[in-house]
Amino acid sequence: MRNPAIAVCALFVFACAFPAQAALLYDGFDYPAGVALSGQTNNNVQPPLAWAYVGTGANSADPKTTTGSLTYPGLPASVGNSILTDRTQTGVSRIALPSAQTTGTVYYSMIVKVNDITNLTNTTTGSFLAGLNNVTGAGTSIASAGASLMIHRDAVDTAGYNLGVAVSTANVDRIFDTVDHNTSQTLFIVAAYQFGPNADDDNAYLWINPASATFGTNNIPAPDVTSSGIASVGTASDIPTNQLTSVFLRNNGVEPNQIQVDELRVDTTWAGVTGAVPEPGAGIIVLSTATALLTRGRRRTARAS
Numbered sequence: 001m002r003n004p005a006i007a008v009c010a011l012f013v014f015a016c017a018f019p020a021q022a023a024l025l026y027d028g029f030d031y032p033a034g035v036a037l038s039g040q041t042n043n044n045v046q047p048p049l050a051w052a053y054v055g056t057g058a059n060s061a062d063p064k065t066t067t068g069s070l071t072y073p074g075l076p077a078s079v080g081n082s083i084l085t086d087r088t089q090t091g092v093s094r095i096a097l098p099s100a101q102t103t104g105t106v107y108y109s110m111i112v113k114v115n116d117i118t119n120l121t122n123t124t125t126g127s128f129l130a131g132l133n134n135v136t137g138a139g140t141s142i143a144s145a146g147a148s149l150m151i152h153r154d155a156v157d158t159a160g161y162n163l164g165v166a167v168s169t170a171n172v173d174r175i176f177d178t179v180d181h182n183t184s185q186t187l188f189i190v191a192a193y194q195f196g197p198n199a200d201d202d203n204a205y206l207w208i209n210p211a212s213a214t215f216g217t218n219n220i221p222a223p224d225v226t227s228s229g230i231a232s233v234g235t236a237s238d239i240p241t242n243q244l245t246s247v248f249l250r251n252n253g254v255e256p257n258q259i260q261v262d263e264l265r266v267d268t269t270w271a272g273v274t275g276a277v278p279e280p281g282a283g284i285i286v287l288s289t290a291t292a293l294l295t296r297g298r299r300r301t302a303r304a305s
Contacts, residue, residue, distance in 0.1 A: 022272075023265045023266065023267040023272040023273060024097060024098060024099075024266050024267045024268060024272065025042075025044075025045055025049075025095070025097055025098060025247065025264075025265065025266040025267075026044045026045075026264070026265050026266075027042050027044060027095070027264045028044075028069070028078060028079035028080040028262070028263055028264075029065055029080045029081050029082055029083055029262060029264075030079055030080025030081065031065050031080065031081060032065065032081075033065050033066055033067040033081050034064060034065060034066070034067075035064060035065050036053070036061065036062055036063075036064055036065075036093075037051045037062055037063050037064065037065060037083055037093035037249065038051050038052055038053035038054075038062045038091075038093050039051065039053070040065070042095060045098055049095055049096055049098070050095070051093045051094065051095045052093070052094050052095065052096075052136070052137050052138045052139075053091060053092075053093065053094075053138055054091065054092035054093070054094050054138060054139045054140065054141065054142060054248070055090060055091035055092055055140065055141070056140040056141070057090075059088060059089055059090060060089060060090045060091045061086065061089040061091045061251065062089070062091035062092055062093040062249075062251060063083050063084060063085050063086065063091075063093050063249050063250075063251055063261075064083070064084055064086070065081050065082070065083060065084075066081060066082055066083070066084045066260070067081055068081060068082060069081065069082050069262050069263075070082055070111040070112075070113055070186055070260060070261075070262035070263065071111070071186070072111050072186060072187075072188040072263075073212060074212030074215050074275070075111070075188065075215065075263065075274075075275040076275045078111070078262055078263050082260055082261060082262035083249060083260065083261045083262065084115075084258055084259070084260055084261075085129060085249070085250070085251050085252075085255060085258060085259040085260075085261070086251050086257075086258065087119055087251065087252065087253055087254075087255045087256065087257055087258075088253070089251040090251055090252060090253065091251050092141075092142055092248050092249070092250045092251070093248060093249045093250075094133060094135075094136070094137075094139075094142075094246050094247070094248040095246060095247060095248075096136040096137070096245060096246045097244065097245055097246055097247065097266060100243045100244070100245045101243065101244045101245075101268065102195065102242060102243045102244075103195050104194075104195060104268055105192050105193065105194045105195070105268065106132060106146075106147075106192065106193050106244050106266065106267075106268055107190060107191070107192040107265075107266070107267055107268070107269070107270060107272070107273040108130075108132065108147070108190070108191055108192075108247055108264065108265065108266045108267075108273060109188065109189060109190040109191075109263075109264070109265045109273035109274060110130065110149075110188075110189050110261050110262065110263060110264050110265075111186060111187070111188055111189075111261070111262045111263045112149075112186070112187045112188075112189050112259065112260070112261055113183075113185070113186045113187070113259070113260045114151075114161060114181070114182075114183055114185075114256055114258075114259050114260075115183060115257075115258045115259070115260050116183065116256060116257035116258040117153070117159065117160075117161055117182075117183055117256045117257070118256060118257045119256060119257055120151070120152070120153045120161060120254075120255065120256035120257075121153060122152050122153060122254050123152055123153050123154070123155040124152065125152070125171045125174050126150045126151050126152030126162075126164065126174065126176070126254065127150065127151060127152070127252045127254035127255050128145060128148035128149060128150050128151075128166065128169065128250065128252075129149055129150075129151060129249065129250050129252065129255055129259055129261075130148070130149040130191075130247070130248065130249050130250065130261070131145035131146060131147055131148035131149060131191075131247070131248060131250075132145065132146040132147050132193050132239075132244045132246070132247055132248075132266075133145055133146070133244070133245065133246040133247065133248050134146075134239050134240055134241050134243055134244060134245055134246075135245065135246065136245050136246045142169075142248060142250065143240075144168065144169060144239060144240050145166075145168070145169050145239075145248075146167065146168070146193040146202070146204065146239040146244055147165055147166075147167070147191040147192055147193035147204040147205070147206075148165065148166045148168075148169060148174075148191075148204075149163065149164075149165065149189060149191055149206070150163065150164035150165060150166055150174050150175075150176060151163055151164070151255060151256070151259075152164070152176060154180035156180075157180045157182075159182055159183075160180030160181060160182050161180060161181055161182075161256065162176045162177055162178065162179070162180055162181070163176070163177055163181070163187075163189070163206065163208055163225075164176030164177060164206065164225055164227075165191055165204045165205060165206035165225050165226075165227050166204060166227050167193070167202055167203055167204035167227040167228065167229050167232075167237045168229070168232075168235065168236070168237045168238075168239070170232065170235045170236075170237065172232045172235050173204075173227050173229070173232050173235060173237055174227070175225050175226065175227045176225065177206070177208060177224050177225050179208070179224075181208075187208060187209055188208075188209055188210070189206070189207070189208060190206070190207040190210060190270075190273055190274065191204065191205065191206050191207075192204065192205045192206075192223075193239070193244060195242070196229065196230075196238075199238060200229045200230065200232075200235070200236060200237050200238055201229050201230050201238075202229045202237060202238045202239065203226060203227065203228050203229060204226070204227040205223035205225065205226055205227075206223055206224055206225040206226075207221065207223050207224055208224050208225075210274070214270070214274060215274040215275050216271050216274055216275055217270070217271055217274075218269060218270050218271050219270075220270045247264070247266050249261060249264075
């Protein structure tokens with residue numbers, strides 16, 4: 001091309017048509033501290049989406065923001081504040097996904113720290129503190145959940161707890177890891193809901209502190225826990241309406257006194273929820289190349305004159 005300036009413009013316009021990929025939904029909870037999560041607007045997605053309140057009656061406040069972030073080695077630097085649950089309340093915070101998911105696998109990840117295990121007494125079916133949902137907006141309760149993040153007290157270590165996952169809210173679908181954790185630990189959690197082709201054959205998976213070498217890649221390690229819809233014969237395990245449209249955080253009286261949550265991601269890929277930092281956008285790469293061409297063209301023109 002004889003006019004390098006035209007090449008620069010053409011390549012830049014072309015590159016801008018292909019922006020770098022990002023998680024389907026990300027929230028670092030960059031909101032004021034000490035306020036209800038419901039009503040806060042997540043500007044990391046376009047158009048921006050607001051957290052909705054789900055609950056009713058007395059003592060039904062949803063989780064609140066708190067000062068400071070949680071961090072985990074290998075993940076991008078945390079931003080904003082974080083979220084605290086409260087077992088004296090029963091409210092839920094729910095945010096819609098940018099689009100409904102009906103096939104494949106939907107992942108979500110969080111950094112989690114149980115700050116106070118007091119009053120966590122259940123050692124069997126436990127309670128779910130987060131999960132994917134098939135409803136958006138405000139409501140009175142969470143009637144169904146997919147890939148619910150479960151917690152109960154360890155049956156042997158009274159100072160420890162176990163995490164688990166459930167393909168549905170049914171007790172028979174609640175499967176727990178046998179490794180116990182304590183209040184000094186900060187954990188990185190990935191959960192996933194996998195749609196099956198038939199009735200009652202969906203699955204849920206849980207990874208607890210997966211290897212950092214897999215972060216930002218699609219080298220998916222074996223899950224620590226699996227909740228299989230097929231395994232629970234006679235239980236309607238598939239998410240109602242066969243779609244996932246939101247993610248939620250939940251207060252509940254069966255939970256420990258306080259759980260801290262940060263850096264929420266939802267995506268249809270492992271890379272998207274394990275802190276994939278997009279490489280320089282195509283626009284930057286191509287613009288750099290085009291600028292080099294322009295510079296070289298100017299040098300040739302200068303030599304010719």
